Amino acid sequence: MSIESIIKSKVVEAVNSCYGQGIEEKTVQIQKTRREFEGDLTVVVFPFLRFSKKSPEETANELGQFLTENIEAVSAFNVVKGFLNLVIDNSHWISVLNEAVKTENYGFTPLAEGAKKVMIEYSSPNTNKPLHLGHIRNNLLGYSVAQILKANGYEVIKVNLVNDRGIHICKSMLAWLRFGEGETPESTGIKGDHLVGKYYVKFDQEYKKEIEALVAEGMEADEAKKQAPLLLEAQEMLRKWEAGDEETVALWRKMNDWVLEGFDITYKKMGVDFDKVYFESDTYKKGKAIVEKGLADGELYQKDTGSVWANLEADGLDHKLLLRDDGTSVYMTQDIGTAFERFDEFNIDEHVYVVGNEQNYHFQVLSLILGKLGYEWHDKIQHLSYGMVELPEGKMKSREGTVVDADDLMEEMVNTARETSKELGKLEGYSEEEAEDVYEKVAMGALKYFILKVDPKKNMMFNPKESIDFNGNTGPFIQYTYARIQSVVKKAIDTGFEIPEAASSNLNISEKESFLIQMVANYPTVIKEAGKETSPAQISNYVYDLVKEYNQFYHDHPIAKEENTDLRAFRLVLSKQIGEIIKSGMSLLGIGVPERM
């Protein structure tokens, strides 16, 4: 049991014995004592005044008296206004540290029998162009949240839904047919997704030319957009594809494979993966039967023209189309179908969708309609919504070429990491291969941390110059501290010092040291909180604070050079444990840590 919960229950006892009043444990507020005051933990006594009917100071004194007498670890107390500051014994903190050290996967809840099963869908790219910065945020969030949920004892299934059909795919196909002259990834050496993306852009350019030509002939702009021959041809291609025309499907398959091969390389470099990949070309007709059943049950209604709708006015929303006049499905229909299948097939308890905030409305409606159709799990779908990534020059627009390409960005990061590392020259004795591994870890650590430290729901600014800064609140700063700890521990061992399994509890430790242990003690709570909020940012903020504190400690305290061997042992145990937490916390963000850098 943690010291906080012991104090809580004792405060309840104290209020009862001093004032004869029963209170609930949750009314007891415990917080870290502010730096400027003496003590470790603070009880806020204001809520108890109406029971004690005494001044805040007096009440705090009486409770403090009771707690020091009744809790072994509490050695002293002081009162500032209505705040009761408790001093916790050093030996207690050291035992907390020792406990953490011997716990395997400290802070993690192991996967147990009957664990909750959660599916998380993320990435979900279109196969007409390469991945860009916005996708990076999506992928990093999805992967990290999956890691965090696993650490909370969930059984996690990661899935990707590839959007591989539709008019936008046909545009790339058509442009390639027209202007491609048989180019392939092999013939050009261009990564498949980039090659296809090139023709998606090409389509747009040629299409615009056609519109201009039509307008020059006197056609209205809106009409020209609809009548441009290229567009009509792309639409014709989509019809052929849907009819299963062999030639079209073969072309589609060939170009999709190029893109998917390209994506695999990008995913691998990003360090994300999936347990199952769905293709929209397989799923886009799903959900129809469910909608028809809903219509028969009277939950949905049909217009004279044949289309089927859901009336959401009771929930303050509009009407939503589910089947067109011609009976074909829309996006929402498909999502209803796949959600049903997933809950049915995998027997999942929850489903998280990592999708940008422009689809907030869509997911709100999805949940409402599923509820209307009588699925009790409709409130178990969670939209993990994230904001846009903006650039200093404004928004990213694929057509204007202001997108930041994922592959380019990652390559640039690695180059910068390589340069910086070579300047600092700390990797002597490493082989080329080992050194490259470090550059990659540092580069990806910088990128991932930069993106994940921001609260997902906020729009974020991506400044390329700042993102490659390796000082301050950055991934490399944290990785550096880890590498430094490994170096110190290694030096200590090299001198023949044996680091014990547990530190001696009878030591005089500094405030900084006891504070570091309190942070160590907090790690499990942080993981739980991050899981509850599905927020990697909570992990990154915690790890940053921990590292910041550790670096101050490192600066002021000798570790391997401490002469008192018990104290040296303690500091090494503490350092090693903090190293473990850094490694573990970073793994929850999908970031690796190098042993040297």
Add this chain to the structure above:
RNA sequence: GGUCCAGUAGCUCAGUUGGAUUAGAGCAACAGCCUUCUAAGCUGUGGGUCCCAGGUUCGAAUCCUGGCUGGAUCACCA
């Protein structure tokens, strides 16, 4: 217009289940610390009407109401 989200230092962000005269980091600027465990580090200085106005209370950046600004969304597109 309706709905949802955001607004904290010059810039990028923490802090939001209400808590301590003094609201925290990083970057940028300036000034220090490497013959001693990794200086991708540490220390210091300057920098704030926490968007505005009311309200709730012992106490509000945090909760409520109204407004302002920015973003997203409201298709027989996906």
